[in-house]
Amino acid sequence: MNTQLIRKYNVPGPRYTSYPTVPYWDETGLDPGDWESTLIKAFAESYDDGISLYIHLPFCESLCTFCGCHKKITKRHSVEDPYIKTVLKEWKLYTELLPITPIIKEIHLGGGTPTFFSPDNLKRLIYGILDEAETAEQVEFSFEGHPNNTTKEHLQALYDLGFRRVSYGVQDYDPHVQFAINRIQPFDTVKRVHEWSKEIGYTSVNHDLVFGLPHQIKESIRDTIEKTNELRPDRIAFYSYAHVPWIKGNGQRGFNDEDLPKDDEKRGLYELGKHMFYENEYVEIGMDHFALRSDGLYEAMQYGNLHRNFMGYTAGATKVMIGLGMSAISDSWYSFAQNEKNIKDYEQRVERGEIPIFRGHILNETDLMIRRQILNVMCRFETEFDGSEHQFRQIKTRLSELEEDELIRISGRTIRVTETGIPFVRNVCMAFDLKLHKNKPKEKLFSQTV
Known part of the structure; x- marks a missing residue:
């Protein structure tokens, strides 16, 4: 390099x-009527293609200090039931707005920590979503799993509902790095949930790795990727750590700036990782993603179907993506709309029968x-x-x-x-x-x- x-x-x-990009959305805000009209337009134009759903499940039991997501830290699992009820009410507002029953092509559960929720509550959520919709012949249902709290019951319950893709946040296996980012998860924990996923029948298992974390050096990256290659996930996301404490506040101040690898040192970590992925038959897909040739993401790239949205890279494009839950972002191709970022504000808006957007942009x-x-x-x-x-x-x-x-x-x-x-x-x-x-x-x- x-x-x-x-x-x-x-x-x-x-x-x-x-x-x-979000900072350049219209400063005057987004009129809900404009969002709804562009949504209905895009929905009508692409009805047979189906829609995508992103469902934001924001709760985490502990704070990872590298994280830039919208989340709520709590150990009280009593929050699960009222939150699911609100998400399903929001979905009902959308299905009443749309002129005919939607066809769902994609569902992605993100967070936060989706596996904070019990298997029974996740089943209740998905059943509630699917009761108001039809499903496409070929669907892609995926979720983000935390290795420390994803159980075999979680995996089986979601598999039975049609989920075939799971993404595990690994980041790095070095104990020093894990301590700095407050994400302690031994290799054996990741190995266990990875093997459960394959045993149950998941066809695409992704591992998220991050380079540029505090205290990372070439030796720790090499060890992390050797362990990753041992498990041989179908996809690997190898993200650059985004150090933005001026946006995310104290959540990204769990370490000192001088602990971070800088410039060419940081990029050297990426180049080492990329070389090791190539040696193990992974192909670079888009930006910061790698996949085996047997994975659907590689096929999508070969056939020109690869798409990028707020969920990241996907194997197929839909014109309409509806975001449900606190802070979720929706996309009608002609406009973007983001939900209220505070849980109480989000819940109150939905209870009043309002689609809870607070900002957006008409393109x-x-x-x-x-x-x-x-x-x-x-x-x-x-x-x-x-x-x-x-x-x-x-x-x-x-x-x-x-x-x-x-x-x-x-x-x-x-x-x-x-x-x-x-x-x-x-x-x-x-x-x-x-x-x-x-x-x-x-x-x-x-x-x-x-």
């Missing part, structure tokens, strides 16, 4: 799970065009620019340095990311981001790109 390139391009930048034609470009770059590492000549000249000028550094190639209106440029894909996307360049942030908003 070229350390000069790392130092040059390691700047704050978005992860582009959406365009426009104009330029937004939609740029969104397509960024999705292409993120999912296929290339795009054919279909905007105006003036816009293309602007973007081409911003891409000139990346082209000189051989991170991209431009031929006509086609922009391709080179193999050298893949680690800098966020920087490439930033060149397309008209809103970012029109209104550069005066304060810290994003994590470092490399």
